[in-house]
Every structure is written in C-alpha cells, then in structure tokens.
Amino acid sequence: MSLRRMQVTDYRCLRSADLELDRRFTLISGPNASGKTSLLEAIYVLGRGRSFRTRQLNHLIRTGAERFVVFGEVELAERIVPLGVEGSNGGVRARAGGAPVGSLAELAVALPAQIIDPEIHRLIEEGPSQRRRFLDWGVFHVEHSFVKSWQAYQQVLRQRNAALRLRQPRAVVSAWDGELLRLAAMIDAARSRYVLDLESAARSIADRLLRMELALTYRSGWSREMSFADALERSWPHDYEVGSTSVGPQRAELTIRLDGLAVKDRISRGQQKLLAASLLIAQIKLFPSNGDVRPTLLLDDPSAELDDDRLARLIEEVSRETVQLIVTSLDPELMAFGVPGRRYRIADGIVTPSDI
Ligand SMILES: Nc1ncnc2c1ncn2[C@@H]1O[C@H](COP(=O)(O)OP(=O)(O)O)[C@@H](O)[C@H]1O
Ligand SMILES: [Mg+2]
Structure with missing residues (x-):
C-alpha cells in the first residue's frame, strides 16, 4: 500500500537517516539547506532509479563518500517488499523483493512516486x-x-x-x-x-x-x-x-x-x-484503484510556492485521493494537510523524530 520505512546512507548531505513513514501523511520540517529536498529526492530515486533534479549520479553521492544507498520497505496488502537503490561510479544498481531488478520499472511498480516541487x-x-x-x-x-x-x-x-x-x-x-x-x-x-x-x-x-x-x-x-x-x-x-x-x-x-x-x-x-x-x-x-499499490505523493515545501487560498485548493484536490503524502516545510506546525501521522525534524542533514 505505501512506503513504511526508509534508510538513507551518504545521499547528498544525508550521512545516515532512518525513518518510519505514515500510511497517509508524514511531515518533515527543517530550515533552509537542511536536507528536506534531498530526503524527498531519495524517495523518488527509490521509486524511479533516477533523480528529478539532476542526471548526474555523482551529485547525489555525499561529498567524500563512494556510493549512496537508499533502502525502503513497501507495505502491500499481505507482504512487505524491500527495495534498494545504490549509486556509485559504476552506475545505479537496484534490487526489489530481494533480487536485482531486470528493469527500473520494477521499482516503479512497487513505489509509484510523484513529486510536486518548486521546479x-x-x-x-x-x-x-x-x-x-x-x-x-x-x-x-x-x-x-x-x-x-x-x-x-x-x-x-x-x-x-x-x-x-x-x-x-x-x-x-x-x-x-x-x-x-x-x-x-x-x-x-x-x-x-x-x-x-x-x-x-x-x-x-x-x-x-x-x-x-x-x-x-x-x-x-x-x-x-x-x-x-x-x-x-x-x-x-x-x-x-x-x-x-x-x-x-x-x-x-x-x-x-x-x-x-x-x-x-x-x-x-x-x-x-x-x-x-x-x-x-x-x-x-x-492511478488504477484496483491493486493494493497507491501512489506516494511528495510535496516539497508547498507553502513557499502557493498563497493560502491556492494551497487550500491544492490540498482539497490532494486529500480527495487516497495517496500517501510526504510533505516538507519550514514550518514544523504546518496544519494545512491535517494532523501528520508522523513528524520529523531535519537539521544539517540529521533527521530526528519529533513528538506530536
Ligand atoms: N553530494 C552532496 N554532498 C554533500 N552535500 C550536498 C550534496 N549535494 C547537495 N548537498 C548539500 O545539501 C544541503 C541540503 O540541500 P537540500 O536538500 O536542497 O536542502 P533543503 O531542501 O532543506 O533546503 C545543501 O546545503 C547542499 O549544498
Ligand atoms: Mg528544498
């Protein structure tokens, strides 16, 4: 149904992060340049095998490291599917359900990730x-x-x-x-x-x-x-x-x-x-509603881009759908999407759960 857990190693400014994600709505807040977009980008890479920000793989690897690894667990109706993407000089290697993928489309089947970002x-x-x-x-x-x-x-x-x-x-x-x-x-x-x-x-x-x-x-x-x-x-x-x-x-x-x-x-x-x-x-x-996979919608700092009225209208559209929402914001108290099931703070690339 949705991405329930992710672990990130040496991805951009994120040295190591481990998050449990809510089925419906997770909020990640932090100041500018703390790593918010990088975290959403890592989720996107897990679902697509490529970034939405750059084609250059080495930009994604934390400076000084040799490879990045993103690992995730997708919960389906009756089982958990592990996904993994590793990027290094040798290119991208991906695994789904414990085996190397024949095509990156196998990632997308398990984790259909879409992003709405400032670009x-x-x-x-x-x-x-x-x-x-x-x-x-x-x-x-x-x-x-x-x-x-x-x-x-x-x-x-x-x-x-x-x-x-x-x-x-x-x-x-x-x-x-x-x-x-x-x-x-x-x-x-x-x-x-x-x-x-x-x-x-x-x-x-x-x-x-x-x-x-x-x-x-x-x-x-x-x-x-x-x-x-x-x-x-x-x-x-x-x-x-x-x-x-x-x-x-x-x-x-x-x-x-x-x-x-x-x-x-x-x-x-x-x-x-x-x-x-x-x-x-x-x-x-x-998105077909007959399977047990639902799309994961990544919203990167939506309040920076949209005025309150438009944000309200966008939210109305989004919340009508049964998507898994993962939202970043400068504001840890962002209430526009209702109450998050899980909340994290991020500062200087370090992610910590914050109590609700
Ligand atoms: N490959 C990398 N290695 C280390 N740091 C990086 C790398 N790529 C980008 N960064 C740094 O990561 C920081 C966080 O960026 P970003 O995720 O865009 O922050 P935010 O969305 O919170 O404003 C920036 O300061 C950027 O310079
Ligand atoms: Mg950002």
Whole structure:
C-alpha cells in the first residue's frame, strides 16, 4: 500500500537517516539547506532509479563518500517488499523483493512516486521530453505492458539509426520498419487513450485551481495527415542525410492549451506551477484503484510556492485521493494537510523524530 520505512546512507548531505513513514501523511520540517529536498529526492530515486533534479549520479553521492544507498520497505496488502537503490561510479544498481531488478520499472511498480516541487513549472516550460516522460509514467501505471513495448521500440530504433549512420542501403535500414511500425502503433494507441482520460481529469482540477479551461492534445511524433509508414517514407532523404530517424513516438508531444491558447510563454510562472500541479494530480487520480499499490505523493515545501487560498485548493484536490503524502516545510506546525501521522525534524542533514 505505501512506503513504511526508509534508510538513507551518504545521499547528498544525508550521512545516515532512518525513518518510519505514515500510511497517509508524514511531515518533515527543517530550515533552509537542511536536507528536506534531498530526503524527498531519495524517495523518488527509490521509486524511479533516477533523480528529478539532476542526471548526474555523482551529485547525489555525499561529498567524500563512494556510493549512496537508499533502502525502503513497501507495505502491500499481505507482504512487505524491500527495495534498494545504490549509486556509485559504476552506475545505479537496484534490487526489489530481494533480487536485482531486470528493469527500473520494477521499482516503479512497487513505489509509484510523484513529486510536486518548486521546479514543477519545468513540465510546462521545458521541451517535449519532460512531458513525454510524464505521460509515459502515467500510461505505464495504467498498462504495465507499455514499458515492454517502449523498450522494444527503442531497441529497434537504435538498430535502425545505427544502419542509417553507417549509410547502409535502404533495404537494410527498412528491414527494421515492420517491427518499428508494429511497436509504434501500440505505443501510440496506449498514449492516445491515456491522454483522453488525463484531459478530462485535469480539466476539472485546472478549472478549480486556475479558473481556466484546459485542453490537451497528444501529437504522435509524425504529421497528423499521414500514417507512420508514410511519414517514414517521406522522411527518408532527410533521415539518410542526418543518419537518424526523425519521426516516430520518440518525437511525440503533449500540447497544452489554456482558454484556447498555447501555454508556453503565455502564462505566468505561478500559473505554470498550478497547471503542472493540475496535471500531476490528474495523473494520481487516474492511478488504477484496483491493486493494493497507491501512489506516494511528495510535496516539497508547498507553502513557499502557493498563497493560502491556492494551497487550500491544492490540498482539497490532494486529500480527495487516497495517496500517501510526504510533505516538507519550514514550518514544523504546518496544519494545512491535517494532523501528520508522523513528524520529523531535519537539521544539517540529521533527521530526528519529533513528538506530536
Ligand atoms: N553530494 C552532496 N554532498 C554533500 N552535500 C550536498 C550534496 N549535494 C547537495 N548537498 C548539500 O545539501 C544541503 C541540503 O540541500 P537540500 O536538500 O536542497 O536542502 P533543503 O531542501 O532543506 O533546503 C545543501 O546545503 C547542499 O549544498
Ligand atoms: Mg528544498
């Protein structure tokens, strides 16, 4: 059901921490630069195998240490699943249920972690890859088989691109196309279905949080006027020239409109944050409710970003869902989310339980 325990060793400024987490709501408070975001980031890494702040693994390892280790126990209906992620010069190694994972998706199955942090507007402001990743996380949790199609697609694409780079004859490059088309169709269909559901969930949240009308469009990564097969055909001269496949699901985009206008550069930073929060909360609403896994929502210092009225509206959206909430705050008495089941103080990277 939720993450009940975590241990962190040599992760950023956290030398060693051991926390029991509440099924519903845990509050972690501490001054600036005490390690609050680092702690949430460690939980995120446990669920995803990567950070939301950096791609550089060595930034996550405490200065002077050789590796970080994050360990967690996820409580399901009838058993406890141990998860572990270790990062070192050699890369990331992850274990789930006592065995090395074949794919990082195994972590996500046990610990679906989502974060709303002060950088959340990047989902709106930055390039399409952020939104594709966001989209695919949601699709994956609705259809676990999605990750298999996606990984297989990427493998075929790599082979095709290698043939293009080596200037192989067209027949050699096109030998990959049958499989490429088959996998692309599956990816495209799963994403399209998901965006329809996401739009209707996000629309009502955006209406309440932003008082604006939200519209989402999924663009498949090739021209809407033609099939993927035709698009591949059309892009052949260009792709041969540059040595890479320029159309396909790897170029998909989720476009967002508010009150009929494309959002990029048109709305304020504050609105971007609320919009991104609406999308993330919609994604949590779409999380399948039939299994015994529930998402863990990490809220990093929400009161720093939102005024009281907006915080109240966000909270209303969040608390409607059965999520596990882990919230950081400067304020140890933060009451906006109700009474925490567990409370910790953090100072200079040292985490201590604080009595309620
Ligand atoms: N790899 C690292 N090793 C040691 N300290 C680090 C590392 N990365 C970041 N820090 C330090 O961790 C501290 C806490 O950062 P952060 O978790 O962002 O604090 P908070 O969210 O409480 O403001 C910062 O002072 C930062 O310089
Ligand atoms: Mg922080």
